[in-house]
Amino acid sequence: MTWVVVFFGAAVLVAFTPGANNLLGLHHGMTQGVWKGLAGLLGRLAAFTVLIAAVAAGLGRILAASELALTVIKWAGVGYLVWIGGRLLWSTFRGERTTVVTGPEKAETVPALRIARKEFVVAITNPKAILIFTAFVPQFIDPAHGSFSRQIAVLGAVYLLAEFVAGATYIGAGTLVKSLRLSRRATRNVDRGTGVVLLGMAGALATSSS
Secondary structure: OOHHHHHHHHHHHHHHOOHHHHHHHHHHHHHHHHHHHHHHHHHHHHHHHHHHHHHHHHHHHHHHHHHHHHHHHHHHHHHHHHHHHHHHHHHHHHHHHOOOOOOOOOOOOOOOHHHHHHHHHHOEEEEEEEEHHHHHHHHHHOOHHHHHHHHHHHHHHHHHHHHHHHHHHHHHHHHHHHOOOOHHHHHHHHHHHHHHHHHHHHHHHOOOOO
C-alpha cells in the first residue's frame, strides 16, 4: 500500500494546483453556496471518472498515436474557457451599467444541474486533466501490483479522493468569502478577476505547443 500513499501525496499536490475547475469551484462557492458548489464538484468528478475509464480502455495509446485528437481536445478546451470566462467578465460590466446599488451583492440563482454540467464540460475538455490520467497516473503503475487496468482503477479512485479534498477546499474558501457579505463592487471585482484568469488560461492553452 506504500505506493498508493505516495501517489495520494503527489495527487493532492496536483489537485490543489489552481486551474479552471478549482476557480469555478471557488466562484460557485462564493456566489451559490456550499451545496451547489459541491454539485459542481460532483460534475467534475463524473468527468474524471469517464477519463479514468477511457484510459483503462486504451485512451492513452490512442492519443499518443493521434496528433489530431490532441489538437481537437485542446481547441475544445480553449473555446469553452473563452466562453465561460467571457460570459463571467461580461456579466460584471453589464451589472455595473444596470444598477447603482452599493449594498451586498445578491447573486443570480443558478440551478445545481447547470453548475454540475458546466464543471463536467470544463473537466472533460481540459487537456491538463487528460494529461493527468494519460501521463501522470501511469507513472505510478508497477507490473508487480497487478494488471494495468486494475491499477488505473485503483489510482484513479485515489486521485478522485484527492480532487474531492482540493475541490471542497476551494468551495469552502468561496463560501467563507460569501459569508463576509462583500459589497457589490468587491464581489464584481472577484468575478472579473476570475473571468480574466480563465481567459488567460485559454490564451496560455491556445499558445502552448502540446
